[in-house]
Amino acid sequence: MVNPIEVAGLSRRYGGPQGFEAVRDVSFTVRGGELFALLGTNGAGKTSTVEVLEGLARPSAGTVRVLGHDPYRERAKVRPRTGVMLQEGGFPSDLTAAETLRMWAGCTTGARPVAEALDLVGLAGRAGVAVKRLSGGERRRLDLAAALLGRPAVLFLDEPTTGLDPESRRATWDLVRSLLNEGTTVLLTTHYLEEAAELADRVAIMHAGSIVLSGTPAEIAAAQPSSISFELPVGVTVADLPALSGEWSTGPAGRTSMTTARLQADLGALLAWADARDLTLPGLDARSGSLEEAFLAVARRERATAAGPAAKRGGTARRGFGRRGDRNEVAA
């Protein structure tokens, strides 16, 4: 069976052949009923990638297939079976929420009843309110309702919960989970790592137009080192601490920390050392690697790259990071 989303060697350039390459040789597949999350810092190329999948732009190189079709050339075949929630919906501000969806339903094959779509996103009580009077979070939910009108087989969600309060965000997650259970395939971009960890079957972290890390959230987290940190007790210096598998260092906030691939053994040894001296380690924190750590490591490398002489994108010198063959993939 064909995967609902197939991306092979995708590149996207703005400004013609000599222009700026925002997406470079990106490949991934999304299986049926799966949620795939694209993560990355601002400007990493997520939206530029998703726009090609949505059929809004043509690739400069490579191929994309959505439900087995080219979403740009075969838009008429793909569009009725996909739902798209852009970063900005841009609905006319004088129409009410219900009128907006009715207008949208007019252009949608086999649309759900408007009342059902409003109910799904928790806006049933706001049906008669003009878009301009909805809060930012309510507008975001109206965008989602519009994307769901056509009962799409493939749903593109570009930062769907930006501006939502924590309760609405969780309600949206529940809705996305129920759509996944019904077999919908979802491509999500988000800046909320908790959201990706909650919802995604697989994630890819983009940097400077390329995928630099991909796998399940658990695989990515497990590939990150764990850490131990605490405040030095009075009268103790870093030199007094036991020698463990990592190096101790003291950060600007005065916390002493160590990264380790052997969290349990190192933590046990540290606690035994403290017990033997009757010491309390204030603010002791021990944590396993996380998706957030992986993301921050990518962002740190980005800053280091940007500070170096090879920082210019679109030029020839882009040393070391994110190049083909230089990827840090946890799993393909």
Ligand SMILES: Nc1ncnc2c1ncn2[C@@H]1O[C@H](COP(=O)(O)OP(=O)(O)OP(=O)(O)O)[C@@H](O)[C@H]1O
């Ligand atoms: N129309 C355009 N013309 C030229 N450059 C563009 C255009 N649109 C985006 N870019 C550039 O392409 C790069 C990728 O942008 P894109 O919007 O895809 O990133 P993103 O990962 O979605 O970022 P964000 O998280 O901020 O939404 C950025 O450097 C951006 O400035």
